[in-house]
Amino acid sequence: MNMLNALNNALDLAMSKHPHMCILGEDVGFFGGVFRITKDLQKKYGEDRVFNTPLTEQGIIGFANGLAATGIPVIAEIQFADYMFPAFDQLVNETAKYRYRTGGEFNVGALTVRSPYGGGIAGGLYHSQSPEAYYAHTPGLKIVIPRDPYQAKGLLLSAISDPNPVLFFEPKKLYRTSKSDVLDTYYSLPLGVADIIQTGTDITIVAWGAQVEVIQKAAKMALEQDNISIELIDLRSILPWDIQTVTDSVKKTGRLIINHEAPITNGFGSEIAATVQLECFLSLEAPIMRVCGLDIPFPFCHEKEYLPDHLKTYEMIKRSMRY
Amino acid sequence: MNMLNALNNALDLAMSKHPHMCILGEDVGFFGGVFRITKDLQKKYGEDRVFNTPLTEQGIIGFANGLAATGIPVIAEIQFADYMFPAFDQLVNETAKYRYRTGGEFNVGALTVRSPYGGGIAGGLYHSQSPEAYYAHTPGLKIVIPRDPYQAKGLLLSAISDPNPVLFFEPKKLYRTSKSDVLDTYYSLPLGVADIIQTGTDITIVAWGAQVEVIQKAAKMALEQDNISIELIDLRSILPWDIQTVTDSVKKTGRLIINHEAPITNGFGSEIAATVQLECFLSLEAPIMRVCGLDIPFPFCHEKEYLPDHLKTYEMIKRSMRY
């Protein structure tokens, strides 16, 4: 199953479970969304539960906040993560702080925001951004990013049933290309828990979403060419993130590389590095290194050069080992 | 001179220098702004150049972007930094990327956004936030925060004349309380350059804005009670930030503490820590430590407990020294 189908299947299962659950967003209705994630769901669940909204992201999230406050599960789709920013106030000042500021009288835990993110589709500045770090500074939000169809389905179902608002970023370049065996039935994967996808002893590499296959490729090169044994961690949840799994690994390997697509400065890699150097200070054999996007807007014609690909990661592995 | 007067004086000088320069924002006109920073400027420069806008932050920044694109210097005031989020899209997707995406055909370098930020005035969730880290992940923006009236005037004048858009955050709790000698004449202070406000040998502490006096107080305690010699750095610019000054200092002292008001996770302290541990790995005698806000919304009744005050900083100094 590819990621599109896995996500569609997860939504279908959730919709059939919750009698009033709604899906809303630009073009998600009859058409099924520009990436077709909500395909056929309007037909199956009706126009009152799966519907196109007017073209206003601040309205979508504002409306979804209110709807979620009634307790009805809501999926709000933002067509591209680049277009979530008009809703930044609703997300950061409202969604994230709802339960806290009301003293628990109200909450919008029933809300899940889905959005395709990341590069790899020749999208240029505004169809390529990886904005997770913008939200990671916001207590009250959960942030989840799946790496493949199996993860996508299990994590999305968890996000929907989690009693907190969740931002669910989908690596759009994997929508069709990433395939895995996916159960047809309902299953869920834990939020806030990283996934060790390969154990190793020399160095730890952390990534999430579409970058997981990048670090896998780099690890393979390093193993084959240099016999370096790498522990690979898919963080899966950016907020809250699984400090324990990462620090346990680094205490063992003594080395850490973080890979993310977003620009390096104040990306989420900075938080990981800051925390790990504190927790693992005496175990570190080399400084923590980051392989990330450059500090520039995402450039259309230099996408390949911009991206933190497997070669850059491989070179960084060698640099870390040499340190 | 207090900080209000210093800022008002800077604006006055800039307005008299640039014949079309405008100041706009909520209540900045006749009334002179809720903190009175623009007092008397409408009277002096007319209603076409200093004016109240309708109550729409996205509109203010959108309008200011367009006005700045004509080359006219613009100051857009956002009444509280907590209320900049409705303009997040205009700032992050537009302001920051204007020059880049147009290939330099157009730019909004003439824009300066001023906004009071931070706690200390019993403002609760929405009149206390320190959002600098939200913007620090955004190439194309400059971010500046002054610590006292002298700095405020010199940095604001630089921000206005800088050919790039600048976010200028003013520590509102210092508006009236912070005083310094301020020249009446035009002077400027460099952007992107940190200020070593006290040299020392045992440990480096970095802060900005209102937290500078907090670390000064802590350093005094540590000197008097424990004879610890501390190097204090006011970062002044968050973006681009002065890596050299900070790393030179840490290479000398071997220890670093970062103090900021915003929640710790993915605050700008994380970027500083991530960069410094890389650059100064072999010099570090203790892990880099952060004294920051908790990962919660800013709580009204527990403001004192929330804030990274001098006592928490002092304890952290000892912890670092003991390491």
Place this chain on the structure above:
Amino acid sequence: MKNTINHTTHIITHTLKPITTDALSIETLSLLKTNGSLYPEAVCPTIDQKTAVKIYHTMQFIRLLDDRMQACQRQGRISFYMQCLGEEAAVTGSAAGLHQQDMIFAQYREQAALHYRGFTLQQFMNQLFSNQLDLGKGRQMPVHYGSADLNYMTISSPLATQIPQASGYAYGQRLRKDPYCTLCYFGEGAASEGDFHAGLNMAAVHQAPVIFFCRNNGYAISTPTYEQFIGDGIASRGIGYGIDTLRVDGNDVLAVYAATQYARNHAMTQHKPFLIEAINYRSAAHSTSDDPIGYRTKEEEKKFSTNNAFYRYETFLIQKNWIDLKEEIERTEQIKQDILTDVKRAEKIEKPIIDQMIEDVYDKPTTQLFNQLDDLKKHIQHYPELYSHVH
């Protein structure tokens, strides 16, 4: 593909003639004369004595509460306050026009609606003094009330964010076939925010049973309406969203009551939003942090404040023989007394325990939050006198 677009329904003209502001004439509904009697043509809404007196008592209470708490702020006992003065009638009249189970999303100056619903003096005080009994756990500035029991969404400072939320909430009510609707208050200033536009348009398109109630009180802090918009008030925007709209004299509690009942009926039977613009004047300062002397004249304040809604309505009730003025004077004294007593009670109650700092960020605190709380508590133990007590 249920439909095709309706592009061909427009009427064609061959003469260039723009639509200008005078194309629409929006009148202001008023039923009660300033002398407390009804205009001859006016139809009095059906209202029983109990409701009528409850409205009156709500206005009475809020005027006294505002007056006392303003004073308390001046004495430094609370940090902040916002008065409703000049808008008691609009807010109370609209709250009375609703069902108790209808949801209210307010801006911040609508304490009268909350009291009408049953929020007690003690509850107001607990919030204002941020004590342990505050439903909001002391986390927000004074006047940020809310109550799930009373279907009154907790106030949020960022303006206009409640507008699309109210649309979404009302949509949920319709979806669940609840026999209730939502009313959303906001100022004419907040109506400039993008969230206003989004909220109204989405409610119209998605047929959410929500009443948008704009308190046009002439000012947004120092900004007068003529610097906020140049159209004909907020009412003139309804038509652009296809939302039926009424403008009312906000000092006429009966007109507001009638308009709200009408709007509620429209929302419930037609599954459509409705827009009401109440014309008022913010007689007091914006808040205790504000001083209007800096931006408006005493003459203007006098001109607009004389048209006093409370006494207009009082005269109406006296004429109906529904209240006895002597009793009301005693009642007023009693309320003043109660407020003073309750201030003393509320300010003695301790503030929320420190453990609550990390509650409600998520449904359960994360490991990291527990660690942060532990560190904080250990730190405070070193300096027990300098922070609030750790329980």
Place this chain on the structure above:
Amino acid sequence: MKNTINHTTHIITHTLKPITTDALSIETLSLLKTNGSLYPEAVCPTIDQKTAVKIYHTMQFIRLLDDRMQACQRQGRISFYMQCLGEEAAVTGSAAGLHQQDMIFAQYREQAALHYRGFTLQQFMNQLFSNQLDLGKGRQMPVHYGSADLNYMTISSPLATQIPQASGYAYGQRLRKDPYCTLCYFGEGAASEGDFHAGLNMAAVHQAPVIFFCRNNGYAISTPTYEQFIGDGIASRGIGYGIDTLRVDGNDVLAVYAATQYARNHAMTQHKPFLIEAINYRSAAHSTSDDPIGYRTKEEEKKFSTNNAFYRYETFLIQKNWIDLKEEIERTEQIKQDILTDVKRAEKIEKPIIDQMIEDVYDKPTTQLFNQLDDLKKHIQHYPELYSHVH
């Protein structure tokens, strides 16, 4: 304190009667019949042959360009394209109604306006192929054109952000007493964004000489207008902002031209914004990433696409004897040829050098950016064949 608020000017009524959508009737201006002759009552705008033919040639060119580039995308030679089909008349007519020095802020489907201004085939191609000669340095997706020389703001993908910017730009023009104004294009979908609300209200309040030109083409990707709004189009919103408004038949290039001239005059002489809504139909797919078969019927497409603006106008010109159809057929063939040739030229030009990656983030690259570029270049030297060439 120049003024007091205008709360007392409202007309009072004592009867509850809401304002409903039928209170406003907005007609659609059309001058040219589908057979190319003018309606009897219609006043033809003053237009000389040169301008009239330039408009025609612009439409002709854009139709051919769109057709060819759509095909190029299908061949995989460019990654993305957006056609203007169905809206050539609205865009060209409005561009022609402006002064060359007037500023244009567009959405993305207005290549006709840019060509009218003088953007050459080569310039289009350089952008579409993201080559070294692209004014935008290859940084944006195809169709994100812009040119300072031609007073055409570079396209930005986030919708509606250009609307308040246009207001601010126009404000600057007025402040500097430039004899020019700004025109801002946007779709009826983009008009749902909060930035639309902010931009129009601010322009009205601050008296910015800006013409808001809404292309109501029936769809926002798959979302039809009846799911976008339920009011009477976008024109019905003008009144809420106090902005004079005209609706025009967007397939009638003369009506659009006349409306724009009228709006420009209004903006310049009265320092006031103006709103135009052009009724069109997006005849092509939203973009090359889209397939309308998924959301609309062929019948609908046929129904709205038959009313072809180009041929309507062509007939008008032929009747005027201003063009010669035979020449135009030859011209068409030549343009096709030119486009093919230029595709080949443009795709051979190399892409921007890698140093340009870090330019224009700031006026000068920061130390950190130089370091990042150095690292990148060193890295590429290890794998020279795998990245684009480093110059």
